[in-house]
Amino acid sequence: VYDKVTDDYICKGKSFGTSLMTKDQVIGALQMFFCLDGDSSKTVCPSEIDGIMRKLTHIKDWFENSNSEIAFYAGSILIVYEGNATSSTSSERPAVKMIDFAHVCRKQGGDEGYLKGINTLLDMLHDIRNTMP
Numbered sequence: 179v180y181d182k183v184t185d186d187y188i189c190k191g192k193s194f195g196t197s198l199m200t201k202d203q204v205i206g207a208l209q210m211f212f213c214l215d216g217d218s219s220k221t222v223c224p225s226e227i228d229g230i231m232r233k234l235t236h237i238k239d240w241f242e243n244s245n246s247e248i249a250f251y252a253g254s255i256l257i258v259y260e261g262n263a264t265s266s267t268s269s270e271r272p273a274v275k276m277i278d279f280a281h282v283c284r285k286q287g288g289d290e291g292y293l294k295g296i297n298t299l300l301d302m303l304h305d306i307r308n309t310m311p
Contacts, residue, residue, distance in 0.1 A: 179211055205302050211257075212306065224310045226259045226272050231303050233274035234296055241293040249289040251281035255299070 179188045188210070198204045212222040234255070259272035 179213065181213070201302065205306060208302060208306060212259075222259060224307065227303060227307050227310070229272045230257055230259065230274055231300060231307065233272070234300050234303070237274070237276060238293065238296045238300065241288060241296065245288040247284050247286065247288065249283055249285035250276070250279065250292050251283070252278060253281070253292060254278040255296070 180186075181188050190207075195207070198207055212227065237255075254277050256275045256277045257272065258274075
């Protein structure tokens with residue numbers, strides 16, 4: 179994550195992500211990712227978070243309505259946004275993609291775990307978005 183104040187990047191390793199044990203810790207990490215640490219000059223544009231939520235909802239809809247036979251074990255969601263954007267005008271921004279398909283298999287009923295993860299992420303993003311102007 180690029181920090182405008184220090185003109186440097188904040189880098190966190192895998193151990194940072196695996197150390198997040200509570201919902202509040204994950205929300206704090208997401209707020210850091212979106213530069214929402216109290217300095218409004220560093221804050222991501224709210225429309226970027228809206229766009230991320232919209233694209234996550236498309237993935238959620240696919241899992242709920244179209245996926246009845248595939249499970250994605252240890253998959254990930256990649257989120258990329260433009261930190262200095264004043265508004266999202268491009269349909270490509272922000273980018274929200276499913277990645278890490280090494281462990282995909284057929285499973286009757288689809289993947290409730292992946293869907294739960296998407297719903298949890300959407301809930302947290304909704305909470306963060308509600309704190310923004």
